[in-house]
Amino acid sequence: MPGGGLDFGESPYEGIRRELQEEMGLLTTFIAEQPAYYFTWKEDVWRANAMYETQLGHLDFTPSDECVEVGFFTKEEAQEVDLLPNIIEFLKVFKPENH
Numbered sequence: 001m002p003g004g005g006l007d008f009g010e011s012p013y014e015g016i017r018r019e020l021q022e023e024m025g026l027l028t029t030f031i032a033e034q035p036a037y038y039f040t041w042k043e044d045v046w047r048a049n050a051m052y053e054t055q056l057g058h059l060d061f062t063p064s065d066e067c068v069e070v071g072f073f074t075k076e077e078a079q080e081v082d083l084l085p086n087i088i089e090f091l092k093v094f095k096p097e098n099h
Helices: 012-024 085-093
Strands: 028-031 037-042 046-051 054-056
Touching: 012 028, 012 054, 037 085, 046 085
Parallel strands: none
Antiparallel strands: 028 054, 037 046
């Protein structure tokens, strides 16, 4: 799942577009007005993620230093993979039937 932080002064929409382009070479055609999910978790400090529903113009993925492959998983399949802490937390609140 691509992601990243916002640059100073950047809106969530600008950050989403930039991160998808930088990490995967993908162009967005739609970003929801509000996050579909917002959740927190604690590692060394408390952290938060806002997940926006996004549509892409194509799936012609370009590997980068930050993202080397793309895969599609069901929620159950994803729970069997070694994941980052924020994705583990996301799966706790993710409702596939809503998408």
